[in-house]
Amino acid sequence: xxxxxxxxxxxxxxxxxxxxxxxxxxxxxxxxxxxxxxxxxxxxxxxxxxxxxxxxxxxxxxxxxxxxxxxxxxxxxxxxxxxxxxxxxxxxxxxxxxxxxxxxxxxxxxxxxxxxxxxxxxxxxxxxxxxxxxxxxxxxxxxxxxxxxxxxxxxxxxxxxxxxx
Numbered sequence: 001x002x003x004x005x006x007x008x009x010x011x012x013x014x015x016x017x018x019x020x021x022x023x024x025x026x027x028x029x030x031x032x033x034x035x036x037x038x039x040x041x042x043x044x045x046x047x048x049x050x051x052x053x054x055x056x057x058x059x060x061x062x063x064x065x066x067x068x069x070x071x072x073x074x075x076x077x078x079x080x081x082x083x084x085x086x087x088x089x090x091x092x093x094x095x096x097x098x099x100x101x102x103x104x105x106x107x108x109x110x111x112x113x114x115x116x117x118x119x120x121x122x123x124x125x126x127x128x129x130x131x132x133x134x135x136x137x138x139x140x141x142x143x144x145x146x147x148x149x150x151x152x153x154x155x156x157x158x159x160x161x162x163x164x165x
Contacts, residue, residue, distance in 0.1 A: 033095075034135060034146035040064070042149045044156040046163060053160040055136075055147040061110060064145055065090075065138055069164035074123065076164060080116045080138065081108055090118045093137045093144070094129040122164045131161050 040062075043054050049071040056063035066079040078101065080090050091100040103116035120127070130136040134157060135148040149157060 033133060034137070034148050036148040036150045037146070040147070041153045042147070042156050043153070044160055051160055051163045053156065064147055065136070067160065069122065069160075071163055072165035074121060074165045076120050076122050076127065078103070078116075078118045078120065080118075081111055081113060082116055083113045086114065086116065087140075088116065090116055091139050092126050092130075093139055094126050094135060095133040097126045097129040098139075099124055099126040122161060127161070131158060 039057050040055065041058070043056070043058065045052050045054075050068065051071070052066060052068040054063055054066040063081055068077045068079070069075060078090050080103070082105075086105070088103045088105050089100050090103050092098065099120070101118035101120050103118035105114040105116055108115045126136075134154050135146055137144050137146040139145070
């Protein structure tokens with residue numbers, strides 16, 4: 001899955017993003033749904049049996065998180081651009097559900113830093129909550145980046161998960 005998924009994500013990343021962050025740690029979940037971030041949104045693409053859902057800024061190199069999968073596989077691969085030396089994990093939160101996934105760090109060809117790569121079942125509680133509430137956040141010890149769709153892109157989240165199975 002890595003090569004096709006990377007091709008999809010690389011294609012999106014050319015028009016989307018690189019974002020640096022600091023090490024992960026507990027951050028209290030939001031008590032209510034966050035608001036969409038101006039100029040940031042979720043973008044969906046599919047090609048043959050691969051799909052990607054990427055959060056960032058259109059037509060820029062600003063990406064916060066990429067999710068990819070094979071059709072019906074039920075497994076997700078996560079990609080997150082970070083500063084070199086960032087802890088090798090991706091911490092996610094959605095509506096109070098949290099999960100931290102161990103990740104491998106690889107040098108990024110798109111920005112100064114690394115790309116963290118992690119895998120998880122699409123059925124994990126944090127992803128199921130993302131499907132229901134419509135937003136996901138990446139977080140660390142001293143930051144929380146909510147990734148909220150604008151109304152027109154909200155259906156892309158369910159479209160992605162339906163594709164992944």
